[in-house]
Amino acid sequence: MVYMQNSGLGNAMNPLLSLAARQVCGVPMLLLVGWRGEPEGAADEPQHQRQGAVTLALLQACGLRHALLEHEASRCWAQLDEAVQQAKYLGEPVALLVRRGLFSSSFGDGCVRAAGLAGGLAREQALEACIDALPSDAVTVTTTGMAARELFEIRARRGMDHALDFLAVGGMGHAAAIAFAIAQARPRRCVVCLDGDGAMLMHMGALSHCAQAANLLHVVINNGAHDSVGGQPTAAAALELGRFASAAGYAHVASVGEAAELRGVLGELLQRRGSSFIEVRCVKGSRADLGRPRIPPRINKERFMSAIGAAGVHQEAP
Numbered sequence: 290m291v292y293m294q295n296s297g298l299g300n301a302m303n304p305l306l307s308l309a310a311r312q313v314c315g316v317p318m319l320l321l322v323g324w325r326g327e328p329e330g331a332a333d334e335p336q337h338q339r340q341g342a343v344t345l346a347l348l349q350a351c352g353l354r355h356a357l358l359e360h361e362a363s364r365c366w367a368q369l370d371e372a373v374q375q376a377k378y379l380g381e382p383v384a385l386l387v388r389r390g391l392f393s394s395s396f397g398d399g400c401v402r403a404a405g406l407a408g409g410l411a412r413e414q415a416l417e418a419c420i421d422a423l424p425s426d427a428v429t430v431t432t433t434g435m436a437a438r439e440l441f442e443i444r445a446r447r448g449m450d451h452a453l454d455f456l457a458v459g460g461m462g463h464a465a466a467i468a469f470a471i472a473q474a475r476p477r478r479c480v481v482c483l484d485g486d487g488a489m490l491m492h493m494g495a496l497s498h499c500a501q502a503a504n505l506l507h508v509v510i511n512n513g514a515h516d517s518v519g520g521q522p523t524a525a526a527a528l529e530l531g532r533f534a535s536a537a538g539y540a541h542v543a544s545v546g547e548a549a550e551l552r553g554v555l556g557e558l559l560q561r562r563g564s565s566f567i568e569v570r571c572v573k574g575s576r577a578d579l580g581r582p583r584i585p586p587r588i589n590k591e592r593f594m595s596a597i598g599a600a601g602v603h604q605e606a607p
Contacts, residue, residue, distance in 0.1 A: 290319040294518060295344045295386075296337070296459065298322065305382055306351060315380035319372055320353075324386045331389060335586055336459030348384055355384035360391055410546055412510050413439045413576065415569045416483065418548040419508060420447070422555035424479055428597055429454045430468040431483040433461045434517030435575045436510060440483065441582040451584060452596035458586050462491030465499050465507060472502035475597055479559070480504055486511040486525035493533065500538035500564050506555075507539070507566045512573040520573055534566035541565040 293301065301320075309316035326333045326341020333341065348355045354375060358365050368385065376383040416439050423429075431437045437456040444451050455471075457464040468482035482505065489496075489509050499505055513526025531542040540563025545551045551569055558565040582589070 290321055292321045292323075294323045294325055296325065296340050296461070298340075298344070298347060302347075302351060305353070309382050310352075311379060311381040316382070317376035317380050318382045319369075319376055320382055320384040322384055322386050324357075324388055327388060334458060334581065340459075344386070353382060353384050354379075355386060357386045357388070358391060360388075365391075410548060410569070410571045411574070412436060412512060412516070412571045413443070414548050415510055415551060415571055416440050417443055418551040419481070419483065419555065420444075420449075422552045422559070423481060424559070427453065427479040427481050428471060428475065429481045429483055430464050430471065431456050432464040432485045432488045433457050433459055434485065434488075435579065436483055436485055438579055438581055439575065441584075442580055445583075451589070452592045454589075455593045456582055456586070456589055458582070462488045463495075464488060465495040466492065468505060468507070469495065469499045469502055471597065472499075472505040474599075476504055478504060478597070479506065481506045481508065484509045485516075486513065486530065487515045487523045489530065490523060490525060496533060496537035496539075500534070500540075500566075503540070503563050505564050506558065507534070507564070508569060509567070510569050510571055512571045514573040516573045516575065530568040531566065534568075539564045539566040542567075544568040544570065546570040 291301070306313075308314055309318060322344075324330070324341060324344055326337035326339065326344075328342055330341070332338075345355075356368055356372065358368055372383045372385055412435065416436065420443060429440070431440050431454060437458055440454060441451065441456065444454065455467065457467060464484055465482050465488075468480050472478075472480040480502070482499070484507060486509060499507055509530055511525050511530055513523055515521045515523060529544065531544050534542045541558050541561055543554045543558070543566070545554055545567065546569070551567070554567060558567070584592075
């Protein structure tokens with residue numbers, strides 16, 4: 290069984306169609322897909338609303354058998370049994386969509402939370418330290434999830450402008466590639482990627498490109514968990530991410546675990562020429578009252594493009 294949010298379907302389509310399909314290798318599997326942004330469900334972020342609106346059509350277009358899990362527990366178990374039998378008999382993936390709140394209402398909250406990394410530094414504290422040390426004209430690209438939300442709130446709390454922050458609210462794992470492209474296009478600007486351990490591991494191929502950008506500073510917040518989607522553990526809790534960065538070719542590599550240490554390392558690396566990579570080891574979790582960015586993603590993109598001098602801001606036809 291493969292468990293994912295429906296946002297993950299986009300990443301999964303290539304192996305599902307090119308490898309697991311009955312017409313190729315015929316690999317039976319069960320896809321348990323959380324349906325965020327369901328048209329009949331609660332309001333959600335723009336990226337999830339868009340993904341949710343096309344989830345059924347995407348499964349249908351790809352010829353994936355699918356069903357919507359029902360809230361009544363006995364019926365739900367029957368659906369699971371049926372899906373497993375279909376996958377085995379037909380030799381192909383079968384998807385089961387899960388609506389918001391299904392497991393808590395039908396089965397109770399029996400989830401086991403990941404422990405994450407030990408220590409005292411919180412992600413928001415690490416982001417505060419980054420803002421303290423970075424020059425005011427630094428361009429930042431922030432990964433999806435809690436990090437983007439926290440950065441927005443820190444800026445708002447300090448009365449700072451958001452124009453030089455691109456918040457990659459969707460497209461998990463792609464912030465580093467976006468930052469690299471900006472660094473290439475604006476070689477005289479300091480470009481900073483504020484990344485997460487799960488996102489970095491998801492698209493590690495970007496490291497070899499980022500390492501070639503002399504004006505790129507790659508900060509990876511490593512809390513050993515996919516913190517924004519339930520706290521599931523990542524392999525990064527037991528890894529030294531700096532070794533990957535060194536192997537990829539970054540000119541400068543560091544690992545820190547305290548805010549003061551992070552400020553000091555940032556100050557030092559900003560004086561050096563060449564790509565830099567900093568692993569910041571943090572605990573998981575965020576404030577219960579953490580808000581969401583109040584600027585729509587499209588407006589964020591247009592303000593960001595204007596701030597870095599990018600021409601041709603896209604305008605949709607009415």
